[in-house]
Amino acid sequence: MKFEKNILCIGAGYVGGPTMSMIAFKCPQYKVTVVDINQARIDAWNSDVIPIYEPGLDDLVKKTRGRNLFFSTETDKGIREADLIFVSVNTPTKTFGQGAGKAADLQYWEKTARQILANSDSDKIIIEKSTLPVRTAEAMERILNANSKGVHFEVLSNPEFLAEGSAVQDLEAPDRVLVGSRETTEGIAARRTVVDIYANWVPRNRIIESNVWSAELSKLTANAFLAQRISSINSISALCEKTEADVDEVAYAIGTDSRIGPRFLKSSVGFGGSCFQKDILNLVYICHTYGLHEVADYWESVVKINQWQQRRFILNMLGNMFNTVAGKRIALFGFAFKANTGDTRESPALAITRGLLEERADIIITDPQAIPHAKEDLKDVKHGLTFESDPYQAAKGAHAIAVMTEWKLYAELDYQRIFESMQQPAFIFDGRNVLDHRKLFKIGFNVFAIGKMPLKHF
Ligand code: UDX
Ligand code: ADP
Numbered sequence: 001m002k003f004e005k006n007i008l009c010i011g012a013g014y015v016g017g018p019t020m021s022m023i024a025f026k027c028p029q030y031k032v033t034v035v036d037i038n039q040a041r042i043d044a045w046n047s048d049v050i051p052i053y054e055p056g057l058d059d060l061v062k063k064t065r066g067r068n069l070f071f072s073t074e075t076d077k078g079i080r081e082a083d084l085i086f087v088s089v090n091t092p093t094k095t096f097g098q099g100a101g102k103a104a105d106l107q108y109w110e111k112t113a114r115q116i117l118a119n120s121d122s123d124k125i126i127i128e129k130s131t132l133p134v135r136t137a138e139a140m141e142r143i144l145n146a147n148s149k150g151v152h153f154e155v156l157s158n159p160e161f162l163a164e165g166s167a168v169q170d171l172e173a174p175d176r177v178l179v180g181s182r183e184t185t186e187g188i189a190a191r192r193t194v195v196d197i198y199a200n201w202v203p204r205n206r207i208i209e210s211n212v213w214s215a216e217l218s219k220l221t222a223n224a225f226l227a228q229r230i231s232s233i234n235s236i237s238a239l240c241e242k243t244e245a246d247v248d249e250v251a252y253a254i255g256t257d258s259r260i261g262p263r264f265l266k267s268s269v270g271f272g273g274s275c276f277q278k279d280i281l282n283l284v285y286i287c288h289t290y291g292l293h294e295v296a297d298y299w300e301s302v303v304k305i306n307q308w309q310q311r312r313f314i315l316n317m318l319g320n321m322f323n324t325v326a327g328k329r330i331a332l333f334g335f336a337f338k339a340n341t342g343d344t345r346e347s348p349a350l351a352i353t354r355g356l357l358e359e360r361a362d363i364i365i366t367d368p369q370a371i372p373h374a375k376e377d378l379k380d381v382k383h384g385l386t387f388e389s390d391p392y393q394a395a396k397g398a399h400a401i402a403v404m405t406e407w408k409l410y411a412e413l414d415y416q417r418i419f420e421s422m423q424q425p426a427f428i429f430d431g432r433n434v435l436d437h438r439k440l441f442k443i444g445f446n447v448f449a450i451g452k453m454p455l456k457h458f
Contacts, residue, residue, distance in 0.1 A: 003031035003068065007197075008082035008113050012036035012071060013130055014052055014167075014274070014343065015160050016088035021060045022171040026201040031068050033082070035075045045071035053342040053369045054446055056168035077120040084193065087112055088129035088160070093278050102285035104133050104278070113143045120151050125190045128157045130274065133282055134217040139329055146392035154190035156181045156272040157212050159219030163275065165340030177207045180215025187212075221282050224299055227276040231305040237267040237451030247451025248433060267451045269352065269404065270309040271432030272337030274345040277303055283301035310348050313402075313450075314355035317429055320448060320456075321400060326360035329423070331394040334432075335367040335374040336406025336412065342369035344377055348431070366394035368407060392418060400427035406434045419443045425457065 009020045012034045024032040036042050042454045044051035050061055072078065089108040097148050101325040109132065109157070116126065126144065128137060130229050144153035148407040154243065157180040162170040177198045181191035195207050211217070247267040255262030263317060271277075280303050287296035310336055318325060337347035344350065347370075353363055364386045365374050372386050388394040391410065395401055403410055428440055430449040437447045440454035450455045 003198075004023070004029040004083065006082050007032045007084050007086070008078045009034045009086040009088060009129070010036075010075060010078075010116075011043055011088035011130070012038070012051075013088060013090065014054075014267045015162070015166060015456060016055055016086065016166040016173060017045065017050070017052060018060075018162065019088070019129065019160055020086070020170070021057060021064060021069060021386055023369070024064040024067075027197065028068050030197070031041065031070070032064075033070045033078050035072050035078045037073065037075070037273045039073055042071050042073050044370050046399075054164065054167045055340055060168060066129070066152060071144065076119045079116050080121070080324075082124065082125060082275075082277045084125045084197075085116060086127045086129045086158070088242075091130045091278075100287050102135075104131075104282045104285075106136065106139075109136070109140070110143065114142050115155050116153075116406070117144055117147055120153075121149060124154075125193060126153050127194060128155065128156045128216070129160050130160060131219050131223070131279055131282075132157075132216060133279075133286055134213055135218065137212045137216065152186070154181065154186055155212070156190055156194060157215035158194055159215060161219070161392055164343055165338055167184040172201070174202060174206065174257070177202050179207065179217055180210045180218075181421045183211055197267045198321060204265075215219050220279050222384055223279040224283055225276050226264050226301065227271055227280055228270045228299075228302045230266075230268070230276075231302045231309075233267045233448075234270065234309045235305050240451035241453065244453050245451075246453075250451075251308055268406075269313045269450065270306045270311075270348040271346040272345070272349075274343070277306070277346050286304065289303040302449055307351075310351045311355070313348075313360075313429070314352060315360065316448060317356070317400065317402065317427075318359060320446070320454070321427060324359070325356060325399075327362065328399040329362045329364060329397055330356060331398040331401045332363060333367075333391060333394070333401055333403045334370075334407055335365050336370035336405045336407075337396060339406045339408065342367075342373060344370050347404070349374075350377055351400065352404060352431075353385075357381060360384065360385075364388055364394045364398065365404065366391045392421070398426075399423045400429060402429040403434060404433040411435055413440060415440055415445070418434040419445060 001271050020032050020034045068127045089112050091104045094103045094105040102160050118166050141155045177196045179191050181187040198207055234253055240247040251265040254260050255265050262417050280299050284296045284300045335344055335349040361408055362384050428445045428447050433449050437449055441448045446456045
């Protein structure tokens with residue numbers, strides 16, 4: 001079969017995999033190939049157990065794989081055949097040298113650009129899908145267009161706004177799609193080509209066109225604003241605990257103001273995920289680079305409050321469990337950074353686990369999807385750590401339960417049964433405010449939630 005376009009995506013991760021599956025599903029007239037250097041990941045995409053847990057994605061892949069969606073490790077061949085190349089390789093925070101701990105590590109991106117250059121003998125549109133520092137497109141253009149082959153590359157920014165756990169829904173009906181390009185004739189023509197892909201299923205009025213720098217910066221800014229809302233409500237949660245105000249009531253009351261809106265006001269043990277902290281630190285680094293130190297400090301405080309919220313949770317557990325958790329069995333309900341994903345990147349559960357292990361607690365981790373990643377994250381830990389898929393078994397004999405992830409199943413457990421199997425006095429620390437606290441208190445638990453007065457029997 002002859003396809004209208006050959007689309008390639010480099011990087012088969014949480015962004016590339018779902019996004020390309022949706023494009024392939026909605027556009028059977030295009031051939032979509034996803035490549036990755038990680039053979040095991042590609043093998044998983046080609047198997048019955050795809051490498052990421054994402055509701056609805058399995059089905060999408062089954063319907064398209066082998067029809068017009070292909071997963072492979074043959075990057076060079078993919079580049080040669082492609083008209084458009086989406087790049088969604090990882091851009092973690094730099095761990096070394098200048099900007100360590102803040103700046104984005106662009107080594108994977110630059111390697112990809114050089115590989116594209118080496119294997120191209122026709123003009124191509126390159127689309128940044130990974131979140132990148134503003135003006136990365138400029139560096140990419142320089143690398144790509146410094147060639148003597150007479151090949152021209154247009155570098156566009158088309159940031160992905162999907163959230164994990166709801167990726168399929170977000171891709172199917174996005175609030176908006178953003179496509180940024182140079183404002184030249186070639187740039188605008190390339191932008192239209194990308195807009196036309198999304199227009200196969202996204203209403204035109206939801207597709208925003210902008211210059212390439214605005215598109216890059218909008219992605220960082222959107223994540224910074226979302227994270228800022230969580231840190232704002234989390235800062236208020238600490239005040240609620242001192243004043244008998246209830247943070248969920250405060251969030252509801254302010255969220256009904258249409259100027260504020262109700263979403264992203266759920267107080268928690270802290271935000272996690274691969275994007276928020278990384279993108280804010282990236283923003284902070286860029287601001288410092290331009291001498292905008294006050295702007296940098298402003299955004300850095302969002303991350304600081306998030307780290308403090310996690311530390312506060314540990315101190316709260318410690319203080320309420322008679323100032324020691326050494327040798328006490330503590331069951332962590334959930335390890336993923338949010339519900340409906342197996343992803344544990346920057347999960348608050350990781351910081352809580354390490355904090356409690358330092359206090360010599362015995363930690364038992366349960367999660368319906370994230371245990372394999374949790375084991376990998378904590379593989380250096382030699383003592384005091386167990387994994388258990390059944391929450392009832394995890395809680396058996398425990399002194400305390402700490403809810404780390406808002407999985408629906410944790411609200412539906414039989415807590416009477418759990419209480420009877422635990423050490424007494426039994427404690428619950430609800431880091432997501434998802435349990436029925438009054439009911440737990442009546443059963444006999446001592447209940448500590450975020451931004452609420454404790455319910456204690458002593
Ligand atoms: C985020 C952005 O939402 C998405 O647009 C972007 O493309 C990638 O980064 P993601 O990290 O997948 O998506 O999840 P998100 O739903 O934003 O949650 C991030 C973290 O914030 C989670 O740990 C979540 O539990 C926490 N959170 C979210 C809260 O603590 N309270 C809230 O009200 C909302
Ligand atoms: P994200 O959440 O942004 O999608 P992931 O880490 O899940 O990030 O995915 C990025 C993917 O990019 C990984 O599977 C990684 O193996 C892949 N990758 C990194 N560098 C290259 C490269 N040069 N060529 C192909 N794939 C790459």
